[in-house]
Amino acid sequence: MSDVAISVESLSKRYIIGHRHSKQDGIRHVIENTIRAPLQWLRKRTDQKNSEREEFWAVKDLSFEINRGEVVGIIGRNGAGKSTLLKLLSRITEPTSGRIQIDGRVASLLEVGTGFHPELTGRENIFLNGAILGMSRVEIRRKFDEIVAFSEVERFLDTPVKRYSSGMYVRLAFAVAAHLEPEILIVDEVLAVGDAQFQKKCLGKIQDVSANQGRTVLFVSHQIDSVTRLCKKTLWLNQGKLHQFGPADAVCHSYLSLDSIAGAKRHWPDQRKAPGNEWVRLESVEASSEQSTTDGFPINKRVFIKATYTVLQRGKVFVPNMHFFAEDGTLIFISHDWFSGWKNTPRPAGRYETCFTIPANFLSEGRVSVKLAISTYRPFQVHFEEPDVVAFTVVEAEDGETSRGDYAGHLPGIVRPIIPIATRVL
Amino acid sequence: MSKLIIEAGRTERQYWRDLWRYRELFYFLAWRDLLVRYKQTVVGVAWSLIRPLLTMMVLTLVFGKLGKMPSGGVPYPLLVFCGMLPWQFFSTALSESGTSLVTNSNLISKIYFPRLVVPVSSVITSFVDFLISAVFMVGMMVWYHFVPPASALLLPLFVLLAFAASLGVGLWIAALMVKYRDFRFIVPFIVQFGLYLSPVGFTSSVVPEQFRLLYSLNPMVGVIDGFRWCILGGEHLLYLPGLAISVAGVIVLVTTGIAYFRKTERTFADVI
Numbered sequence: 001m002s003d004v005a006i007s008v009e010s011l012s013k014r015y016i017i018g019h020r021h022s023k024q025d026g027i028r029h030v031i032e033n034t035i036r037a038p039l040q041w042l043r044k045r046t047d048q049k050n051s052e053r054e055e056f057w058a059v060k061d062l063s064f065e066i067n068r069g070e071v072v073g074i075i076g077r078n079g080a081g082k083s084t085l086l087k088l089l090s091r092i093t094e095p096t097s098g099r100i101q102i103d104g105r106v107a108s109l110l111e112v113g114t115g116f117h118p119e120l121t122g123r124e125n126i127f128l129n130g131a132i133l134g135m136s137r138v139e140i141r142r143k144f145d146e147i148v149a150f151s152e153v154e155r156f157l158d159t160p161v162k163r164y165s166s167g168m169y170v171r172l173a174f175a176v177a178a179h180l181e182p183e184i185l186i187v188d189e190v191l192a193v194g195d196a197q198f199q200k201k202c203l204g205k206i207q208d209v210s211a212n213q214g215r216t217v218l219f220v221s222h223q224i225d226s227v228t229r230l231c232k233k234t235l236w237l238n239q240g241k242l243h244q245f246g247p248a249d250a251v252c253h254s255y256l257s258l259d260s261i262a263g264a265k266r267h268w269p270d271q272r273k274a275p276g277n278e279w280v281r282l283e284s285v286e287a288s289s290e291q292s293t294t295d296g297f298p299i300n301k302r303v304f305i306k307a308t309y310t311v312l313q314r315g316k317v318f319v320p321n322m323h324f325f326a327e328d329g330t331l332i333f334i335s336h337d338w339f340s341g342w343k344n345t346p347r348p349a350g351r352y353e354t355c356f357t358i359p360a361n362f363l364s365e366g367r368v369s370v371k372l373a374i375s376t377y378r379p380f381q382v383h384f385e386e387p388d389v390v391a392f393t394v395v396e397a398e399d400g401e402t403s404r405g406d407y408a409g410h411l412p413g414i415v416r417p418i419i420p421i422a423t424r425v426l
Numbered sequence: 427m428s429k430l431i432i433e434a435g436r437t438e439r440q441y442w443r444d445l446w447r448y449r450e451l452f453y454f455l456a457w458r459d460l461l462v463r464y465k466q467t468v469v470g471v472a473w474s475l476i477r478p479l480l481t482m483m484v485l486t487l488v489f490g491k492l493g494k495m496p497s498g499g500v501p502y503p504l505l506v507f508c509g510m511l512p513w514q515f516f517s518t519a520l521s522e523s524g525t526s527l528v529t530n531s532n533l534i535s536k537i538y539f540p541r542l543v544v545p546v547s548s549v550i551t552s553f554v555d556f557l558i559s560a561v562f563m564v565g566m567m568v569w570y571h572f573v574p575p576a577s578a579l580l581l582p583l584f585v586l587l588a589f590a591a592s593l594g595v596g597l598w599i600a601a602l603m604v605k606y607r608d609f610r611f612i613v614p615f616i617v618q619f620g621l622y623l624s625p626v627g628f629t630s631s632v633v634p635e636q637f638r639l640l641y642s643l644n645p646m647v648g649v650i651d652g653f654r655w656c657i658l659g660g661e662h663l664l665y666l667p668g669l670a671i672s673v674a675g676v677i678v679l680v681t682t683g684i685a686y687f688r689k690t691e692r693t694f695a696d697v698i
Contacts, residue, residue: 030606088432090537092535092537094432094692096434098433099432099433102429102431108537114533119466
């Protein structure tokens with residue numbers, strides 16, 4: 001038996017993104033397209049450029065090998081191809097080209113509680129979910145007690161899961177998948193939900209599965225610290241390609257440092273491909289700080305996010321809005337331009353710059369990613385909405401006042417403002 | 427240990443082996459649908475009787491009492507219910523399996539298993555309803571002191587034919603529905619018209635002789651005639667050329683249904 005559990009050779013997956021009418025797939029469009037086809041065929045022969053179908057390679061020419069018993073983290077920005085890779089590995093979708101060789105049974109936990117039916121009780125769902133994941137009835141019955149014990153929901157076994165808290169739901173779902181005893185376990189972002197104690201328990205279970213039972217685990221997460229803690233090796237995907245594959249510490253370190261510097265500015269040189277529509281189009285977005293360091297933006301300095309965009313035609317009131325997300329995907333807050341002078345004024349065509357200022361001592365330490373949208377509220381219309389336009393990292397300040405004071409330990413939370421606190425002797 | 431190779435267009439070899447490995451999932455999905463179906467309803471499973479019962483009453487009234495159609499020597503309600511039995515099975519199986527992939531889209535986009543399991547277990551679910559109605563049919567026969575002929579022993583063959591017809595059409599619609607949600611609107615039409623186009627409320631002997639072969643292109647004609655021949659006997663004779671056409675039609679439906687399903691299956695997760 002070889003030591004390689006998963007071997008991937010020049011794996012690619014292409015999606016066709018439709019534009020205009022090819023986007024809709026109703027029967028009318030099929031008929032319409034069938035009639036148009038000969039015409040289009042003629043046109044295509046004269047004009048090779050095909051603007052209606054655009055190819056998108058979610059995963060492109062990926063090759064790597066993973067050994068038996070390894071825990072491998074997969075990291076990358078949103079849209080880097082992580083989910084597509086997992087879908088390919090777990091056979092949900094078929095590759096366009098390339099080859100995967102897998103040695104052993106695969107179980108994937110791509111989303112917590114898929115296959116759970118809200119109306120069924122916990123007990124019924126254990127059987128149902130086990131069967132969907134590929135367990136036999138005998139196998140489920142044998143592990144039933146173990147699953148229940150791990151999930152800590154004994155008391156609610158005969159309650160429909162729709163009455164469960166989200167924590168209980170996750171615990172039960174993870175418990176079923178973890179007891180599947182697959183040779184290869186694929187876990188996607190599951191630990192983002194559930195309380196800290198249970199996260200620890202899951203991480204422990206994953207570690208146990210790999211170390212003591214010699215099983216291979218693939219682990220996708222945005223929480224870089226759990227990747228470094230759990231995984232020996234890490235695979236970094238960028239735009240569907242393998243960016244770096246090696247020891248977890250090294251890969252995660254370069255991922256974080258790259259993200260905080262290069263991620264702070266984004267520019268769309270080709271305006272036709274920039275986010276936007278016929279009314280407005282984004283040109284660039286930049287995050288900066290009063291005082292930027294190599295590690296990121298100090299917590300006690302203001303952060304500026306500047307969006308440059310072009311209004312293409314007159315007649316709409318534009319409200320730029322930004323959504324700020326923490327590393328684990330939690331929405332920190334949303335802010336929209338309701339207070340600048342353009343509140344109710346339709347804008348003339350032209351280039352504009354809108355700057356959002358985040359006050360000092362507001363965000364907590366960690367990576368913050370920004371989603372930018374430009375909308376019109378009356379009538380409501382979203383002109384574009386672009387997740388992850390820029391990302392930056394907030395770091396502890398080297399000097400000056402912060403809410404941390406003299407405390408040196410880990411301070412969790414997604415914001416860390418300095419708030420007035422008064423104590424008086426009674 | 428199983429070795430698995432994933433390549434474009436290579437899943438075929440694995441498929442049937444996987445289907446066997448996931449055989450218990452047929453049972454589990456059907457079991458889930460049955461459990462969930464009548465949750466938070468007052469009369470529960472009784473619904474699977476109330477629907478055919480009411481339809482039977484209406485059809486008896488319209489065709490038997492008002493239309494004065496021939497019943498072939500049996501009580502009219504018995505004639506209608508005998509046709510309702512396979513028709514109800516066919517129509518629920520058709521609509522349930524047709525929408526099954528779309529309603530289970532969360533499973534399809536997140537977990538691998540042979541997709542064929544989903545529509546097939548919907549047909550199995552409808553089959554359970556069929557069995558409940560069949561018990562009711564026996565009760566009706568006792569009520570009318572009706573003794574079925576010996577040909578009743580051949581009934582399982584026609585049940586099989588009904589199952590195959592439902593599966594064939596169900597697979598086609600399920601696969602098409604993934605891409606063309608138009609079928610969400612088309613299926614109720616098929617079910618609604620089919621009730622009158624199939625010999626449910628009347629015997630197919632009222633169809634003029636020269637059209638009977640054409641009429642048998644509807645696969646349910648062969649199935650319903652078969653049911654009546656088995657259970658009611660007497661004047662309900664089998665029209666053999668028509669039956670042959672129905673059987674051939676069902677075979678074509680099932681084989682092309684499986685083929686089309688298999689062909690489109692690989693893209694379900696991308697399209698759904």
